[in-house]
Amino acid sequence: MTTRRAWRMPSAGSLDRLTRVTEELPPPGPGEARVRVEAIGLNFADVFACLGLYSATPRGAFIPGLECAGVVEALGPPRAGDDSAGTAIVAPGDRVMVLTRFGGYATALNVDRRYLVLLPAAWTLAEGAAYLVQALTAWYGLVHLGTLARGQVALVHSAAGGVGLRAVAMARAIGATVIGTVGHADKIALLETQGLPRAQVIVRGASGFGVQLDAALAAIGASHFDVVLDALAGPFFLPGLVRLAPEGRHVLYGAADFMPSGARPSWVRLAWQYLRRPRLDPMKLIDKNRSFMGFNLIWLFERADRLPVSASAALALSPEPAHIGARFGFDEVPRALRTLQSGRTTGKVIVEV
Template sequence: MKQIWITKAGAPEVLEIREADDPVPGPDEVAIDVHAAGVNFADVLARMGMYPDAPPIPCVVGYEVAGTIAESGPETDDGSSSRDHPLPAGTRVLALTRFGGYASRVCVPVNQVFAIPDDMRFAEAASLPVNYFTAALAVERFGNLVPGERILIHNAGGGVGIAAIQLSRAIGAKIYGSASAWKHDQLKLLGVDRLVDYRTEDWVEAITASTGGEGVHVIIDPIGGRNLSLDLKVLAPLGRLIAFGLSEPVRNGRRSLLRTLRSVMAMPRPGFLTLLNRNWSIAGLNLGHLWSEIDRLRDVGDAILAGWTRGDLRPVIAAEIPFEEAGEAHRMLEERRNLGKVILTT
């Protein structure tokens, strides 16, 4: 099989394709022949050596794949999930992978694998796990968004942002989004009612004005740092703020320790009295720290696949890039050139 390695911390050029022996599935695991692997901002940070959750460099990252089942490992006797989810060889699937997804074959526990419908392309399937699980947990579970409410989706043109737009639209909410200006026209077509460019305009003023001073009920924010303080200025009573990232300190594909520290220091620290008096709820979300809960999260995956079948959820794919050009895939994210998901193809 081939794998894309981060050979050392640095620019996209440090990504290198290497050959390796095919992995053998262990108990309750399946081997998947990968056709498409999702690229995430976390992978870019890992490549820079700035992602504490990633394995030590040199390493193979990648949180999600789609492909076909090649073989299954032995089933264990203790109520094995493989009996609950039989996946014969040839089944088309998507899977969450805890790293190692940038590979033409992966082995993963069967409870991280979902069969996909025939009309779903592999590139579409590989776009679902990270972006749609994160968006569903943020918008539905923590955000508890209901029809008629207003939601502000930061980074609306990213993979998570577009997933959140589609979920919010299906709920019947009014959608506000922040993104680079060149993405606004397409995001309007996807259903965003009002867009702001958080880097060039006073978006707090714009959101305040366009909500008649009332603010929004749910905010999902992967930017972090000072942006979270601004969020609180537009959070309505009974509002829910969900923080799920820290992209603020990354500039032109670089993240310095000093900027990161500044960004962390700039995060607001509202006390319980403030929350109580403002009727606010604040949540943090990190999908990468939920591996132990995967059995509890299978319903999220099932709901996402049901959303696909209904036609509510359709990943927007910015680019499908061959493994051999993985550096370009990372560059697209760093240079803010993607609208939607970037996929690597084997």
């Protein structure tokens, strides 16, 4: 048995319930590896899960966290009937990026070896913890579902966030033109360093957002978007959808507009937002020859057979390490989550063990 520290939620509903515990970790089971965690990547899904607003949140007690990076310490026995096809080939001492359907907020964990990706040699473990969820989300939304192609125009919401920065990089690597949106003007400079001219960055306003989109499109000599990668929903959903070109694709993967600002949800406010949520008329999609798609990356975790190809495709398209906007120590996890929740961060928020 190995002793580890972890941040555990006795039940979802409030960030204040997150509790640091010391507990025993059993040896890795069949097909698993034990990883000593050195860095943890935080995601908006972690906040939603702790608040009880995430559809995939486990019932009862759970450890949050969808990704981390660390060093392989031990391997369990082979899984019965496993012919090693699709199983990550790792050995003790290897540095790896880890995907896990919850459980990442710990100093060690046992994980199915199929969810391990070897860390590029030049990367730090913090950079590894900042990569997989963002890169796979951007790749799946833009490439697999959005089929973004050279010469097309993409609208990327929350462009200065972890997924947004990765999506901007991937779209530019494809040869597409990007218009990015941010919630605060102090994020503009970061996007300019990523190659986005000021005219292609929008500081979102709930009123007049359509006018802002039209101005940005006019600045690049375009009239429509081919792909919208949307992490927001709310009042920013329909203005992007109605500006899709024929055969355009609107891909929704988040609803950050519903993010509560406090330690627990305001159910009255959420109910009001839900009642006012955008309504989609499928007949109009037919009339305009547009497509709407939604996805949640965590449900793809059940398709471990697709992970190696997807991760390789993402790394090939965007091989640069992630921009880390904030770093916290392991004892600062609650503060790190509240910082992420604020919406004022850029890039990835990392917890280092």
